[in-house]
Structure formats: structure tokens, C-alpha cells
Amino acid sequence: MSNEVAALLIRRSLGLIGNMASRRRILLQILLIALSVTALVFALVFVTSMSDAIANKYALINSGHLIVHDRSFPTSGSYDSYRVGTTYGLLYSKETTAMVFLKGVEDTYFSGKRKDELVMLEESGESTTLMKVMISKSLARTLNVHPGENLALMIGTEKTVRPTLVRIGSIYDSGYKELDEMLVFTDLSSLIRLGGESVSFHHEILVEMDQIEKVRDRLIAEGYQVTTWSDEAPQIASNLITSKEVTFIIISIIGLLLGYATSELARQMVEDDKRQITLLLLLGARRRMLGFSYLLSVLIVTIIALIFGIAGGILLSYGMPKVLPLIERQSFSLFSFYLLRFPIAIPIKRILILGALVMLSSAAAVFFSLNRALRKQTVSSLAFD
């Protein structure tokens, strides 16, 4: 009935039977592993959420999730589509010059999901006959300008290159400097009038991120020429994927090391129980049964710590959108150029892989550590001393 004995030994190792010291040791171990896992899960959720949010924000304000290059594409149809004209230009303020990407959009452009992606910081109420532009907070800082001020805009057409006076209608903040520092919005008809032949046209279609491939295939089947946001910005897309993958690999390696660290608990348990183990061997216990009971004890500790750690990491992640802007306001002004508001995406599959890696490395490390420690214990080491 070794199972019965193993169960008693496991209960004792877990501190369910016995003194407070072993109970405290187990609780401390659970706390340490859980805190480490919390940090890893938080990092994983943070990077995944931020990468997904940057990708989505890029698609929403720069290119749309899907881009249809046919001018014949119907603006009112079954898709959430927007007609857009784009060109490049130079903006001159009193102090400096900036190259910009001009996007001419219609009134309906800033609605729905897209509306939530931009925060209007300052607006000029003055009426004017000049073409109005909407520039980002980072561009306004570069040019050192405010709403209501005039700028010179130069767009190179096939016929002429001449500057035109434009008025800053408003300043927006997308939340991420890298995406908006060149991006200037204006009215589509004004851009056509000013840019002429240099303006190129397309339709932006908004879909859910996980629907991109499906909708693209459907549009191609309907005979349209379609690209995705990642085709338009392969550098950004691959950077985001790479940063997610690299972070996951680093977190996985830390997870493996964390699992290995649990073998220290097993070594400590065996060290503390030397005499007990010898006595049990003398009473006829098998090393395999003793090893199994210690292994299972450590794995139970690891599983409990993983559950608490994962739950802690997820809870902490949901608190993140509240905490980051608070930190920004309190101290780190540099944060203001980065994406601080984004929906939390829980990468369940990756969290489960991380948990499995911790468990596997823990089991392997504990197995070898126990084997080594238990081999040293012989019945004669207790003997009749």
C-alpha cells in the first residue's frame, strides 16, 4: 500500500501535516513562484496587447485593414469602406519644416472605431477660407505651432511646385508618436484641388483583425485588387511580429529557468528529511516511491503557484490601462509619445505554453535533483548510531 504512504508523505511535504516551519516554507515558495509567473504573464499580456493595439491603430488611422485599389469600388456597400486620397508634401512653420503624409478624407471618416483611436486635443473655432489641416501632437511640437496658426504647404504636382497657405484646424493625439508624426488629415475635395494629379486614391475597409484574410479573399474573388495593412507597411508588421516572438522566447526561457529553480525546493525538502528518508528506507520504502512523493509535492506547489501567478498576471494586466496614464501624469513625460491606452488581449495559448514549460522544466529538474539526492541516502547512514 505504497500509495497510502506516498499520500501521507505528500501531505507532510506540503505542510498539511506537521509543523509551521514547513508550512511557511511551502507558502513562501508558492509566493515566490507565483510572483515570478505574475511578472512573466504581465509582460506577455503587455507586449501582446500593445503590439496588437499598434497594428490595429496603424490600420485604423493610416491605411485601413484592407486597401482596395480600384476606383470603381462602391463606397456604399456591404463593407465598412472609406474613400481616401493621399500624397506627400512639405509643411513650413515659422521655425522649421517637416515632410508630411497628407490624407484627404470625407466627413464620415472619423466615425465608429476610428473615432475612438484619436483624441482631439485642441481645436480652432475660427472660420476661414483657407484649407484646414489636422496635425498630430508630435508634429505640432516639431513645428512648434498651435491651432488657428497658418502654415505653408507645398505639394509637388506634375505642373508646378508652389506653396499654399493652410490653417491648423485642430491637433489630435493618436497615442503613438511613431504612427502619427508625419500624418496630416485634410478634407478630400481640398486635397484634390490642391494636389491635382499627385493625389492617389484608394478605399480603406475596416474589419476585425482576425477577419482580414477572410475578407481579403472574398474581395479578390469579387475581382478587386486588394492589399492588407501589413502588405502596405511590411516593416511595421514584421517589427511587431518579431517583437512579440522575441518577447515570448525570452519569457519562455525565463519560465524554463523558473521551473529549474523549483528543483531547489526538492533539494531542500530531501536535505531537511534526510533522517526520515533513511528511516523509511529501513522500514522497506522504495526509493522510487519516495522520489515520486517528493516530485508530486513539488509539482503540486508549482501548479498552485502557476494558477495564482497566471491569475495575478491577468488581473494586473486589466489594471494596466488605468495605471499607465497615471504614471505618465505623475512622472514619465516620455510616456506621452507612446501608446498608453489599448485594449487588453490575453494570449491564452501562449500563457498555457508558458505554464507547460514551467511545469516541464520543473518536473525534469526536480526528477534529476531528487534522483541525485535520494541516491546519497542509504539505510546504513542511519544504521545503529
Add this chain to the structure above:
Amino acid sequence: MANSFECVHLSSITKSFPATQAGDSRLMILEGISLTIRHGQSVAIVGKSGSGKSTLLEIAAGLLEPDSGTVMVDGVSLHGLDDRQKAILRAKKMGFIFQASYMLADFTALENVRIAALLAGSSPREADAAATDLLHRVGLEKRLHHTSDKLSGGERQRVVIARALVNDPAIIFADEPTGNLDEENAAMIEDLLINLVKERTATLLLVTHNPQFAGRLDRVLTLRERTLVEGM
């Protein structure tokens, strides 16, 4: 050849240990010792400190390998048994009592005895019954659920005796079982051990310094100058 009446049979046992100082030759402890103990017999080994009594006991119990010679316990040669076979033999056929009353820490008196029964293959119900019965027998019926830190030295040694006997072993190996006890407790343990061993017709191989205790057993052997002689 093993005789069915023989419980322990030692033949030409020699044992030496490495010298403590460099340059010394090995320290010879036992030389050509042969001994046969019949089933149900109680045997005491006496001798000076450091004469090798405990070493002989460890060899007879299979806890220590002799340099040469053979050991048979209940008809089974210990030579060549693997760890598993030795563990089974210890669990089913042997009981151990030490000078220090080693109990499994954090476990109650009942669990200590019960675990020994479970390791020998008893079902939980059988183990419970046997452990409870023996603890009653050694007078610990009110201490069943006390852990070792809540028991006195004498009580702990009674738990150890119950644990050694719970599987009805063929032989009990005991090394100075009263060595750490006061006179009153020592006398109680002596009586208990002798009576229980007789009651259960178990064999007892005991190492002691106490000539009175040794004299109460069926046979006394003295270890003198690496060899065993009959009598004190």
C-alpha cells in the same frame, strides 16, 4: 545449506574499515565470525565499546556489506539481493529498534506504526487494526494521535517497539534499546520487548552493554578481539 530452523546464519564474516590516518593499514573489526540463531531464539551480543557489536548487527541485518562471508536471514541469502529485494525483506521479515528512538517526525504514534505496516503490504484497514492493537499492547492507547514531540523518551521507544513488531517479522534487530532511558523506563522497555518477542515467537538479536538485560535472553555472546565467544 540453510536449515529451516535457522533464522539467521552468518558464515565466516570479515569486516574492516579504512584506516583513519594515512599510512595505517585497514582497521580489522570482525574476523571469520560465524553464528547461527534459531527461530524464536533471543540472543544478546555484549562486548566493549568499539568491539564491533553494532557492525556485526548491521551486517546481520543487511545494512552493511561484509568484506567476505555470507549472511542468510530466514533462508534467504542477502548476497546479491538488489535494493528492491532488500527493501521487501526488511519490510516483511525484519524489525529494527535503535538506541535513539527514531520516529517519523510530524506523524502521530499511530501513523508511525501504520506506515510500517503499509510498507509491508498491509491494506489500510489491516494496518490500522494492527497498529492500534500493538500501541494498546505497549500501553499507548491514550497517545495514539500524539506526534513524537509530544511523547516522552520511553513512550517514543514503545512506539518504535510497536513499529518493529507490527509486521510480525521473523527477526528483531535491537541496538541498545534502553541506552537512552532512565532506569524505570529502561526496565519497562526490557520487559515489554522480551514479553512481546516471546509472545510472537520472533527471533531477537540484541546488542547491549547491560549484563542484566543480556542475562534475561536465551543466549549471550561476547565479541572479543574480533571474534565471537559464547557466554559473558
